[in-house]
Amino acid sequence: MEITSVPFLNQDEYSYFYSFFQNFDNDTENSANKRRKTDDFSEENNSLDEFLDILNDNEIPTSSLHIPGSETEVNNLDFESRVDLEQGRVRKSRKSSPVAFHGGETTGEGGGQRRRLWVKERSKGWWKYHNSDECPDDEFRKAFRMSKATFNMICDELDSVVTKKNTMLRMAIPVRQRVAVCIYRLATGDPLRTVSTLFGLGISTCHKLVLEVCAAIRTVLMPKYLQWPDEERIKKIKTAFASISGISNVGGSVYTTHVSIIAPKTNQEVFYNKKHTQRNQKPSYSTTVQGLVDPSGVFTDVCIGYPGSMSDEQILEKSALSQRSKMGQMKNVWVVGNSGYPLKDWILVPYTHQNLTWGQHTFNHKVNELQKISKDAFMRLKGRWGCLQKRMEVKLQELPMVLGACCVLHNICEIYNEEMDVELMFDLHDDEMELENGRGISVNALQARDSIAHNLLHFNHGK
Structure with missing residues (x-):
């Protein structure tokens, strides 16, 4: 083990260090004298100007917190310099803030200052205008x-x-504003930053409100406005469809659309959409919405959330419609679909082979009229709710809830005869798929379709 010794200082080195510490003591003494001069201000009868010069040499910083957009400027960490002439010294003391709590609470006498939750104030002018009587109904509808x-x-x-209670820290956001944030976001598809600016709320708050209101729509409004029709309503639906096409016992028109999503982190190939990729010239991913509509374009059944790589036939097989048919609930009820669906005992689809007969051609024309009803309903769905026209930015597990809310709101608008601007109409792209080989078609289904085609040609029912 090595040991290092420290040699003693010689006379020259000792003199050097002695002079160094002597100078240090002199500086310290000068500083002490300077402080003593300040403390003994009253005794030495110095003028006030001389004392202020001393203060200027020892500036006390003052800091204030200003909240942009706030009506009042709230000073935080705001100190003022107080001169106690009797004690002859400078004190720094905290000013009491004029506002203690969000919501108008102030501190009581002797209670000291209470903490406050700082909330950034944002302009709510746009929302206040649209929530007032001054806003015309046409502008509100846009x-x-x-x-x-x-x-x-x-x-x-x-x-x-949706209602939330006020707390000691902040006032709850009103129900109307909560619902408005969700509906506006779904209607326009604007970025959350834009929604935040218009409604005067934080970005994360707006995102949370959209999910909360969509969940409430699913819980409260979906059972009332999107449900399988009862027997009485089924009869009315059959009558309305028969008057349009001349085909009896039609209970609905089915269609499947795709909604673009951000590429998921896992299982990307499952959500890969080949048609959209070819059209956009870049990899595209989607999820699906299958809907059954009545003659007025109102959804009576929806199936949401299956990957975009699945065909219409595969989605139909996994949907509640197929489950109802297996349980015997689709007896004497036809569902009309396009060529992407298989022909079944309860599904009517157009003829796809060439050299059609007059009866088959007439049948295809009538089926296309019924298919147009469901396709137009989806065009209005995507036209009204602009978020469906863009890539959805919510998590996969939250997608069905948001898309379901759009379908419920669509039904409400249809039931209450809400007008839709022509410029909002959205053209569906590449949603229809051709069925790969007509395998598994029952003989009864073929015979039933041929019989309907024959009746349409020879008995001229409806249009």
């Missing part, structure tokens, strides 16, 4: 795709579920 009366009805329905 922003929210529905009239004020329909919007008020939705708020009343969701009030018990």
Whole structure:
């Protein structure tokens, strides 16, 4: 082990260090004298100007927190310099803030200053205008795709579920503003940053409100406005479809659309959409929405969330419609689909082979008229709710809830006869798929379709 010794200082080195510390002591003494001069201000009868010069040499910083957009400037960490002439010294003390709590609470006497939750104030001018009587109904409809009366009805329905209580820290966001944030986001598809600016809320708050209101729509409004029809309504639907096409016992028209999504982190190949990729010239991913509509374009059944790589036939097989047919609920009920669906005992699809007969050609024409009803319903669905025209930015597990809310809101607009601007109409692209080989078609289904085609040609039912 090595040991290092420290030699003693010689006379020259000792003199050097002695002079160094002597100078250091002199500086310290000067500083002490300077402080003593300040403390003994009253005794030495120095003028006030001389004392202020001393303060200027020892500046005390003052900092204030200003909240942009706030009506009042709240000083935080705001100190003032107080001169106690009797004690002859400078003190720094905290000013009491004029506002203690969000919501107007102030501190009591002797209670000291209480902490406050700082909330960034944002402008709510746009929302206040649209929420006032000054905003015309047409302008309100452009922003929210529905009239004020329909919007008020939705708020009343969701009030018990969406309402939050005020707390000591902050005031709760009103129900109307919560619902408006969700509907506006779904209607326009604007970025959350834009929604945040318009409604005067934080970005994360807006995102949270959209999910909360969509969940409330699914819980409260879906059982009322999107449900399988009962027997009485089925009869009315059959009668309406028969008057349009001349085909009896039609209970609905089915269609499947694709909604673009951001490439998922896992199982990307499952959501890969070949047609959209070819059209966009870049990899595209999607999820699906299958819907059954009545003659007025209202959804009576939806199947949401299956990957975009699945065919219409595969989605139909996994949907509730197939389950109902297996349980015997589709007896004497036809569902009309396009050529992407298989011909079944309860599904009518057009003829796809060449050299059609007159009866088959007539049948295809009538089926296309019924298919147009469901396709137009999906065009209005995507036209009203612009978020469906863009890539959805929510998580996969949250997609069915958001898409389901769009379908429910579509039904409400259709039931209450909400007008839709022509420029909002959206053209569906590459949603229809051709069925790969007509395998598994029953003889009864072929015979039933031929019989309907024969009757349409010879008995001229309806249009």
